[in-house]
Amino acid sequence: MxxxxxxxxxxxxxxxxxxxxxxxxxxxxxxxxxxxxxxxxFRHLFIRISPASGILSALSRLFTASPHLALHVRSVMVIDETEMGRTPAPDLLFTAACVLKHLKALREIELAFRGASWGPTPMFEDMVLKPIQRLPELSNIVVSGVSDLEGLHDISALVAQSSCSRLGLTFVKLREHQRRQDVQPCSEEQTMSNITHLALLLPHASPGTYSTYFDGRAFPNLATIQFNLVDFCQLVTIRTILASDDFPTLETFICHISCPMYPPSTTGHPHPLFSLSKFRNIIFTMSESYAAEWGLVKRFIGWWADVFAIHSADNRTATIQLTIPLAGLPLLSSTKAGDDIPDYRRDGRLKEEAEDWRRLDGVLTSPAFVRLQEVKLRLIDCEKESPRCGEVEERVRIVLPKVRDRGLLRL
Structure with a gap:
């Protein structure tokens, strides 16, 4: 052929x-x-807008001459270094509007403002925000690097009346007030009823403002909340947000961990815990960068066991998914392919290394988890075709025997 x-x-x-x-x-x-x-x-576009950049003009000419190319674009990331949303820039805004009108198949857009205060001009709203709202297939909007928001409902102009169902906020800072009463409440016009998935990456400087000024009533139909954890101290903020009664429709909790966890003996205080009893689906994932940090993975397994241990007896949890590096399994790095899999009941080393796993195993099979239907364990860098795949599966069954015996374990 x-x-x-x-x-x-x-x-x-x-x-x-x-x-x-x-x-x-x-x-x-x-x-x-x-x-x-x-x-x-043309599937993914990365656009950096600077005062000397002519990228928008070039794209406008290209898509005008060849509109079929714009139909290939599925995601766009825009880094704005001109503050065009807050300053009069009619030529730049007009060009941006010309580009947006061609992206009829766009599904994801990320707007990065590099720490600028949020205060879009009426011209910016008319020529950029409204065209974004009219994109027929747009499902995910990510806003990053914005500061001085009165509340999350301030960005409702970006997602209201759009087809977007997922909203991501990365390093978006809320305005700090002297008193909680000074915060303007979310009005009915500012609610984002179309958003069902909210992803938050809290800023380093003032994550506590989210627990103080976060108004969950802006998302009346929110089903999934996701936290991208880059600082373990932010767990205190997450605990406060989750304790709110402003999320009546929440079903799924997702937490992606990409920060180190130090032992309590080092930090001087225990790791923060929070109840996840209200969630039907719970997903914890660890960064692939921890593939060589066996001790760190072990501490996270122990922390997960502590989190699940405070589940209330009337919890709704039906599925739990845990994603860890392959090296997180006890003794995996110290055995070779073909070696017999040691049993922690007879092997002292494995008994010590599997302690947190066995504690997690006991918690997930306790009477509090009568509604639990599935525990899915995903191992990063573990291919099904790998010669050690069988050994890995056997190791998982050894460290989670009760979960396995109940038929809950999925790999």
């Missing part, structure tokens, strides 16, 4: 392995390689 007659699916698969800078060369292979090459090349 000649290269011109390859199936389109195979061409797509081949191009997916090609470096981005070499994809334009793929379009010269044959006529039927042009479309998949363009699709991969």
């Amino acid at each position: 000649s290269i011109e007659n390859l199936p389109q699916e195979l061409i797509e698969h081949i191009i997916s392995f090609v470096c981005l800078t070499q994809i334009p060369q793929c379009s010269t292979v044959a006529c039927n390689w042009v479309y998949p090459s363009q699709r991969h090349l």
Whole structure:
């Protein structure tokens, strides 16, 4: 079969392995390689807007001359270094509006404002925010680097009346007030009823303002709340937010951990705990960067056991998913392929290293978890085709015997 007659699916698969800078060369292979090459090349756009940049003008001319290219764009990240949202810049705003009107298949957009205060001008709202709202397939908006928000409802102009159901806030700072009573409440017009998934990455400087001024009533239909943890002290803020009664429809809790956890003996105080009893689905994930930090993974397993231990007897939890590096399994790095899997009941080393695992095993099979239907354990860097896959599965069954015996364990 000649290269011109390859199936389109195979061409797509081949191009997916090609470096981005070499994809334009793929379009010269044959006529039927042009479309998949363009699709991969324009799928994700990264736009940095600076005073000397002409990127928006170039994109506007390109999409006007070849509108089919804009239909390939699925996600856009915009870094604004001009503060065009707060300063009069009619030419720049008009060009941005021209680009946005072509992105009819856009699904995700991230707006990074590099710490600027939020205060969009009426022109910015008319020429940028409203066109974003009219994008028919937009489902995810991420706002980062914004400061001085009165409350999260301040950004309702960005997502209101849109098809967006997911909102991400990264290093977005709320305005600090002298008194809680000084915070303007969320009005009915400012509610974001279309948002069902909220992802928060709390700022380092003042994460406590979220626990003080966070108004969950801005999200009346929120089903999933996600925290991207970069500082373990932010758990205190998360605990306060979750204790609020402003989230009547919450079903899923997601926490992605990418920060170190130090022993209580080092920090001088115990690790913060919070109840997750209200959630039907609970997902904890650890960063892949901890693949070589076995002791750190062990501490997180122990902390998860402590968190689940304070579950109330009337909790709603049905599914739990835990994602950890493969090296987090006890003694995995000290045994070789083909070695017998030691049993922690007879092996002293494994008994010590599996202590937190066995505590987690006991908690998840306690009477408080009568509604629990599945415990899914995902191991990073563990391929099913790996020669050690069978040993890994056996190791998991050893450290979680009660969960396994109840038929809850899924790998």
